Amino acid sequence: MTSSPSRPRWFVAGDLNGFFGLVVDNLSILGFISAALIGIFQFPAEVVFTRMFPGTALGVLVGNLIYTWMARRLALKTGRDDVTAMPLGLDAPTSIGMALLVLGPSFVAFKQQGLDAQAAAIATWQLGMASLVVMGLLKLVLSFFGDAITRAVPRAALLGSIGGAALTLLGFLPLIETLRSPVVGLVTFGLLLYVLVAKGKLPVKIPGVLLAFIVGTALYYGLGLAGMGAPGFALPKAVPLTFTLPLPTLGFLEGLPYTVPYLPLLLPFGLLMVVGGINVSESARAAGDDYRTRDVLLAEAVSTLVAGFCGGVAQTTPYIGQPAYKHMGARTGYTLLTGLFIGLGGVLGYVSGLVQWLPIAVLAPIIVYVGMDITMQAFHDSPRKHAPAVALAFLPSIAYLLVIKVSNPAWIAPDRFAALYNGIEGHGLPDLAAIVTLGNGFIITAMIWSTALVAMIDQRFRRAACVLLVGAVLTLFGLIHSVDARGSIYLPWTVEGLPKIILWQFFGAYVALAVLLGLLSLQKNVEPEMGQ
Incomplete structure (x- = not known):
């Protein structure tokens, strides 16, 4: 009743x-x-x-x-x-x-x-x-x-x-x-x-x-x-x-x-x-x-x-x-x-x-x-067709989960954590640096990635490129992918050492993918009308 x-x-x-x-x-x-x-x-x-x-x-x-x-x-x-x-x-x-x-x-x-x-x-x-x-x-x-x-x-x-x-x-x-x-x-x-x-x-x-x-x-x-x-x-x-x-x-x-x-x-x-x-x-x-x-x-x-x-x-x-x-x-x-x-x-x-x-x-x-x-x-x-975008949005939070655990001062002293974060490896960025950088700003990162993938699924590649460029700008200032181990924001020209390399690597990754999608959208019968 x-x-x-x-x-x-x-x-x-x-x-x-x-x-x-x-x-x-x-x-x-x-x-x-x-x-x-x-x-x-x-x-x-x-x-x-x-x-x-x-x-x-x-x-x-x-x-x-x-x-x-x-x-x-x-x-x-x-x-x-x-x-x-x-x-x-x-x-x-x-x-x-x-x-x-x-x-x-x-x-x-x-x-x-x-x-x-x-x-x-x-x-x-x-x-x-x-x-x-x-x-x-x-x-x-x-x-x-x-x-x-x-x-x-x-x-x-x-x-x-x-x-x-x-x-x-x-x-x-x-x-x-x-x-x-x-x-x-x-x-x-x-x-x-x-x-x-x-x-x-x-x-x-x-x-x-x-x-x-x-x-x-x-x-x-x-x-x-x-x-x-x-x-x-x-x-x-x-x-x-x-x-x-x-x-x-x-x-x-x-x-x-x-x-x-x-x-x-x-x-x-x-x-x-x-x-x-x-x-x-x-x-x-x-x-x-x-x-x-x-x-x-x-x-x-x-x-x-x-x-x-x-x-x-x-x-x-x-x-x-x-x-x-x-x-x-x-x-x-x-x-x-x-x-x-x-x-x-x-x-x-x-x-x-x-x-x-x-x-x-x-x-x-x-x-x-x-x-x-x-x-x-x-x-x-x-929507069922957007399920891959939902799954993709889960991944940055896993990185943040690892950051919470490995940055616990009861487990690893802060100076030791910083040393691990800045370690040099021959095949790319240190594992811990990649995990921390992915985890910092994870909610916004997940929204950027998922929005871009939804746009791609809907065949709106120029929109996806624009979303990725927004991600690149946010990366520059540490709003996502902060290269500071604590997740802080900063001005890009104040970053030095290995964090500076990481910053420009992530920024370049977003820009490169955005440019690639923009070029692919120039093909005939690929990009639908902007109103769709």
Whole structure:
């Protein structure tokens, strides 16, 4: 039975599944941030939990409230009761990048300047706030160009680029975390597949996602306390609940001067979120919910700015899993519940406690499921003849996956990584240099490659050549194929040594292929009319 178009329901049964899934996504990323800062860089836990987390959680609250309102507005406009709100949360790649490439190294640098750990942590927190404000302002400006980009880029490129990120970053990386505790992780993952993919019946009337979490958590602590858990099991230390109201502060102004060396990283971080927002808007549109791209981007920009002004250090973004949440049966209530749960949890401190107590092996499987769902959508909702372009768009994300792993300072020291990156081999570029250069800017690279291939499949070779020339220009400045190991942007004439050779090799490759396609298009009966 469908409710009146003028009064869409606030909550349906599927909202509980969506709520648990979206909460887990956010808790997982908060867990990764705290693990990186506290575990790798010995960052004071008190600063992470009582200064960084409350403002970060506030951004999640604000963004999800906006998306809830947008969904209800769309439901009223269309007279539908099956509209699913756009999910919003913390962005995984840039949150990990902020922790490993900005916050952690800056904390070490502040300590090397003579500051004690607490003072260095506060200075780093202010730098993180300022970084978020910078990225939020960039997203605010670029949000007004989202609709134009959506019209210019084919669906296979939009969905393929995000599908590759889903397969690698939301599929493979969390799968590794799942299998670090094999019994717990595989049982939890299998239960999720049973209820969400196979639509299996449960003996109890509770949300399937919640049941999977209860079973997984009970297994983790039960096996661990019995001495049969995964290696390294230990009960986490209790985190006291503290009331911390994330009020606006001008502390970010003190951090602004320190952002200058990190701008080559921060600007691409913000740009990638704009591209990702465009992609997820197309993903939701393909699933039946036609949100205006500009509104989706404006909402994520506003939530990021609010978080930055109030002490947050990780930017918010619309998640690529909107169709997955729709398949769970979620509508508009799940984003409202998630925003309130995460936002209040940052204020009251229970989010920090959950981050400590919920095992990663239990949190990670839901992210794997979302990655699977989006990967399938990339093929299902693109024209069949464009399937090769979707597959091609997956490849740069694999390179970025390798970059995340090999650049982890816990594995390879930064100076050792740089030495490997600059090694000389007789048969071409060093393997690591090629991998890093392909991975940097991977989402935009995937869109360029896939758009060019779609144009070729459609026999529009001059269009493909123009797209490749755009790729060449972006390569010059490091927006894609950055030759800096950290993925920063630059002016081409400032690059020296082997990176300079790599830069001009990639630039020349795009230009050469564009010229070749342009020449091939001059053949008779090859290039169709420009309007086709």
